[in-house]
Amino acid sequence: MMKMNKRSILLTGILFGAAANTIMQTVVATILPQVVSQLGSSHLYGWVFSGYLLMSTITIPLFAKLADLYGYKLFFTIGMTVFLVGSLLCGLAPSLHFLVMARLVQGVGAGVLGPVSIALISVLFPVENRGKALSAFAAVQFFSNLAGPIAGGFVASSFGWPFAFYMVIPLGLLSLITIRFSRARTDREPEPPSSLKNIDYWGALLLGGSIALFVQAWTIFEKSGWSLNTLLFLAGSLLLLIWFVFQEDKHPAPVLPPDLIKITNVKLANWSALLTGVLMHGAIAILPLYAATTFNGGSADSARFLLPLVLGLSVGIIFSGQMIHRFPYKMLARTGWLIAAGSLAFMSVIIFTGLPVYFNYLFAFLIGFGIGSLVPTFLLPAQNAVSERSQATIGGMIQLSRNIGGAAGIPLLTSIIGFSSAWGSKLTSYGIVFLVLFILGITGFFIGSRFEGAARPEEKQE
Known part of the structure; x- marks a missing residue:
C-alpha cells in the first residue's frame, strides 16, 4: 500500500x-x-x-x-x-x-x-x-x-x-x-559517462532539421498552396530524412534505433499515432469552422461542436484506460477507429441529406470518444514491446508521429475546404473533409487490426 x-x-x-x-x-x-x-x-x-x-x-x-x-x-x-x-x-x-x-x-x-x-x-x-x-x-x-x-x-x-x-x-x-x-523508485543505474560521447548528435540534428522543414512546408502550404517554396521545403525535408536513415544505419548508438522501429507493434503504433494526429487536430481545427458556417455566426457559435468533441475525447481516454487490460489491443483499436470513422461518415450524411443539425452534437461527441479511446491502444503495445531502457525513446517516437500528423493534417484539410468551396457550397466542402477523415479512420482500423497481444497483468513493480 x-x-x-x-x-x-x-x-x-x-x-x-x-x-x-x-x-x-x-x-x-x-x-x-x-x-x-x-x-x-x-x-x-x-x-x-x-x-x-x-x-x-x-x-x-x-x-x-x-x-x-x-x-x-x-x-x-x-x-x-x-x-x-x-x-x-x-x-x-x-x-x-x-x-x-x-x-x-x-x-x-x-x-x-x-x-x-x-x-x-x-x-x-x-x-x-x-x-x-x-x-x-x-x-x-x-x-x-x-x-x-x-x-x-x-x-x-x-x-x-x-x-x-x-x-x-x-x-x-x-x-x-x-x-x-517523491521516493518512488523509477530510474535504473545511469550509464557510464563515456556513453554521452557516443550519442548520435549528428543524427539528432538531421532528424530535427528534417522535421523542421516538413512542418514549415505545410505551414507555407496552408497560406499559398503548392508553391515553389512548399516544394523546396518538402524536398529538403526528404533529403535530410534520407541522410538521417544512412546515419542511423552506421552509428553504433542511433537516436532512433532501427531494431526498435522494425518491431511490429512499434511500427503499427507510429502509423496509428500519425493518423490519430490528423484526426484529432483536424477535428479540433475543422469543427469550429463548420459550426460557424452552419449557424451563420461568429466566434460564439464556433465552439458549439468543439465542446462535445473535447468531452468525448476525455470520456474516451478514461474508458479505454479502464478497458485496456481486459481486452486484446486490436479489439479496442478496432472499436475506437470504427466509432470515430463511422461518426465522421454520419457528419457527411447530415450535410449531404439535410438531416437536423442537432445530430452534429451527438456525432461530435462520438468522434471525440473514438479518438480518445485510441490513445492507450497504440501507446501501450509499443511500450510493452521494448525494454525499460527504451521507454522515453518509444514515447518520443509516438509523440513525434502524432505531432507530424497534426502539422500536415490541418493545412491539408483546410486546403480541401478552400478548393472544394470554389465549385460547391461551403457546407458541401465540409462534407468532403469529413469523408476524407472517414477514409483515414478506416485506414486506421486496418492498421489497428494488426496489433499483437494484449495487456496482461504482470507482477507489480517495487
Whole structure:
C-alpha cells in the first residue's frame, strides 16, 4: 500500500507538469492579439506559435535518448526547469522578438517533458494500472485545453497579459517539488559517462532539421498552396530524412534505433499515432469552422461542436484506460477507429441529406470518444514491446508521429475546404473533409487490426 502511495505522489507531480504545459499551449492563442497590440511587430505573430512547435518537436529524439540513458526523474526536472524559465521570460518580454526567443526556450522544455512523462508512467506502474495512469495523464491534458483559454483570458484582462504566462509557474513548481521529494523508485543505474560521447548528435540534428522543414512546408502550404517554396521545403525535408536513415544505419548508438522501429507493434503504433494526429487536430481545427458556417455566426457559435468533441475525447481516454487490460489491443483499436470513422461518415450524411443539425452534437461527441479511446491502444503495445531502457525513446517516437500528423493534417484539410468551396457550397466542402477523415479512420482500423497481444497483468513493480 505504501509503495502504491509513493507512485501516486509521483504521478500527481507528473499531472501538475502536464497541466502547466498544456494550459500554456492554449493560453497563448487567447492572449496573443492583446500582446501584439501592445508590443507591435505583428509580422512575427505566426512565429510565436511555430517557433514553439518546432523546438518542442525537433528536440524530442535527442532528449528522449538522453533520458533513457541518464534517468527520467532527472530529465523531467531539467525539462520543467527550462519550461518555467521560458514562461518567466515570456512574461518579461519587452518586444515580440524577445517573446519569440522565450517561446523557443519554452519549446525546448516541452520537448523534454512529453516523452519523459510517458516514460515515467510506464516504469512507475505495472501493466494492469498503467492504462488508468495514462488515461489520467491524457484527461488532464484535455481538461487543461478547456481551462487554458478561460483562465488565460480572465487573468490577462484582469491583471495584464504577462500574468497569463506567470500563472503556470505555480503548477510547474508544485510539479518540481512533488517529483523531487517523491521516493518512488523509477530510474535504473545511469550509464557510464563515456556513453554521452557516443550519442548520435549528428543524427539528432538531421532528424530535427528534417522535421523542421516538413512542418514549415505545410505551414507555407496552408497560406499559398503548392508553391515553389512548399516544394523546396518538402524536398529538403526528404533529403535530410534520407541522410538521417544512412546515419542511423552506421552509428553504433542511433537516436532512433532501427531494431526498435522494425518491431511490429512499434511500427503499427507510429502509423496509428500519425493518423490519430490528423484526426484529432483536424477535428479540433475543422469543427469550429463548420459550426460557424452552419449557424451563420461568429466566434460564439464556433465552439458549439468543439465542446462535445473535447468531452468525448476525455470520456474516451478514461474508458479505454479502464478497458485496456481486459481486452486484446486490436479489439479496442478496432472499436475506437470504427466509432470515430463511422461518426465522421454520419457528419457527411447530415450535410449531404439535410438531416437536423442537432445530430452534429451527438456525432461530435462520438468522434471525440473514438479518438480518445485510441490513445492507450497504440501507446501501450509499443511500450510493452521494448525494454525499460527504451521507454522515453518509444514515447518520443509516438509523440513525434502524432505531432507530424497534426502539422500536415490541418493545412491539408483546410486546403480541401478552400478548393472544394470554389465549385460547391461551403457546407458541401465540409462534407468532403469529413469523408476524407472517414477514409483515414478506416485506414486506421486496418492498421489497428494488426496489433499483437494484449495487456496482461504482470507482477507489480517495487
